[in-house]
Amino acid sequence: MNVSIVRYVVARLLQIEAALMIFPLAVSLLYRESWNYLFSFLSVMIFLAVLGQLLSLKKPENKRMTAREGFVIVAISWILFSFFGSLPFVINSDIPSFVDAFFETSSGFTTTGASILDDVESLSHSSLFWRSFTHLVGGMGILVFALAVLPQIDSQSVNIMKAETPGPTFGKLVSKLSSSARILYLIYLSMTAIVTILLWIGGMDLFDSLLHAFGVAGTGGFGIKNGSITPYENAYVEWVIGIGMLAFGINFNMIYLLLIGNIKQVFKSEELKWYFLIVLGAVGLICINLIGYYDSISKLIRDVFFTVSSVITTTGFTTANFGSWPLFSQMVILLLMFFGACAGSTAGGLKISRVVVYVKILVAEIKRVAQPNRIVVVQYDQKPLGTNTKHGVANYLIIYSVVFAAVFMLISLDAPDFLSAFSAVAATFNNIGPALGAVGPAYSYSKLHDYSKILLSFTMLAGRLEIFPILILFAPRTWKK
Structure with a gap:
């Protein structure tokens, strides 16, 4: 483990977080808030700037960065961003409990949208x-942002990009990684x-x-009014947000290809079609399933489209309490929580590309069992899938299932019923936010015990980073030289 390069990159990232706090500080000044709010952001900003400067004074002699260093940098930086990002809430007493503030901030950076606030207003x-x-910072990725503004760490930082970019595969838009990061952020912003x-x-x-x-951009879903989008009672706003969430669930590589006029390649995308x-x-x-539950067809279609768009993109905005819908509709929603949107988007979940590959592998296995002498080639995007890719996708599902089961067992000690426990893990692990039951759209996560909030905070981080960075960070062998 090259500890020096990890220390240096994390230090630079802390300085970036310090710089980002200029924006809420400016908002506080604009709305003429009390000194308490100014101090909460200013004090943390100064502390992070000084800490980052001290940790980065000595540049690493060995600048070698392998996949292991990339995973560790990503995991540490996301945990520290959530930790330090929660401090202003505690200092200004908007969220006095550190555990609650850490949960809320982790939910923000991981673009989950789960909240412990009963009165957000x-x-x-x-x-x-x-x-x-x-949400905006975490949506495209903390490290992707760093690569866009700190090109000096570009040389071997492909391992950082691989560790942070969601999806089974990673590809650069252009030859230089920092240029790819800038293009992504330009499209995103x-x-x-x-x-x-x-x-x-x-x-x-x-x-x-x-x-x-x-x-919408980060597919995060933090509302700023009690009731999320419902209080606005504006059909136009609901359609804009609904379509916007769907757009940000598309692989940004596809959006880039569309912008440069490579429409043929976009239409070839199997993931996009599915x-x-x-x-x-x-x-x-x-x-x-909901016919008869609504008086207006237009309201029915609008609510259902908005909810499906919100859940599949793991955003979490709500216009309807889907927890009160019939069981069949709730099961469809629960299934969408696991699917997620496209790889390379700001959404969470398993990703459509993995789901499609799982189905194709299953069909191929059934054909192979039925006809043992038949050679079945699994194709994706009209190309045969390599053995390593198939194994990687399959292994991810195994690890995903094991982690999900472990967290579910621990949360069940605190949750009031099966649906609440299962959906809470599904909603946080897949970075969705609102779940079902006691943590449904009409409620918050405030009633959970502190240990459940801490566990679900790390579940959100593990889900956003697709498990491996968090597991590698806490593996004893990671830190051996």
């Missing part, structure tokens, strides 16, 4: 901004700006529009 403007801003403007045009004030756009087919299928099935 009681927060100050600066706290609301920082809480939603963590441009799309965020478009959503902000569209919401503003639709009647939201600029502050609300900006914070909701952060949630993504839209699953959305249409889920909307259709739930609408049929």
